[in-house]
Amino acid sequence: KNEVEQSPQNLTAQEGEFITINCSYSVGISALHWLQQHPGGGIVSLFMLSSGKKKHGRLIATINIQEKHSSLHITASHPRDSAVYICAVRSGGGSEKLVFGKGTKLTVNP
């Protein structure tokens, strides 16, 4: 079992829908990252958070440390949001390594 589990694996939505992608992890962490990977392969870091909630434009990321769970929300989804969204965690104790989930493939249809 991977230390980082994402759900769903695949998600198809219509333009304008509210999207939620979930991430659960099994280890104590110092930070959690949400990343976006486009079909060409390039990866962009969206959020890094260790508590609470962060918002950037139409994207919102939340984390519940006690429940070892994080969610990424996309409001008013758009076809350009189509990508693979990856959750990654950094273990506590000053670890330099990130452990990645397998990603959630999001397709937003016009």
Place this chain on the structure above:
Amino acid sequence: EADIYQTPRYLVIGTGKKITLECSQTMGHDKMYWYQQDPGMELHLIHYSYGVNSTEKGDLSSESTVSRIRTEHFPLTLESARPSHTSQYLCASSEGIEETQYFGPGTRLLVL
């Protein structure tokens, strides 16, 4: 936009050839990383560096080697490529261990 570059973007090569994948960043970051990603699978750390002359192996066993002679440059070398090395290789850098990692565009390697 992050200033981290990888070349080549795509490489098709025969078994037994020696290859070097290049990674350069102009942000002055001390920390650099190499990840391997198979299609539809998660990224795995194969090498990392905390600075010049510092390199460490990651979680995933890899037959590749790396060097860090200059801060901005972190090349990855396969002495003898095999079909099992076919994958995507992603380079990243960060200012500190707890900081955001910036990723290069990746190199897709196909070994025939």
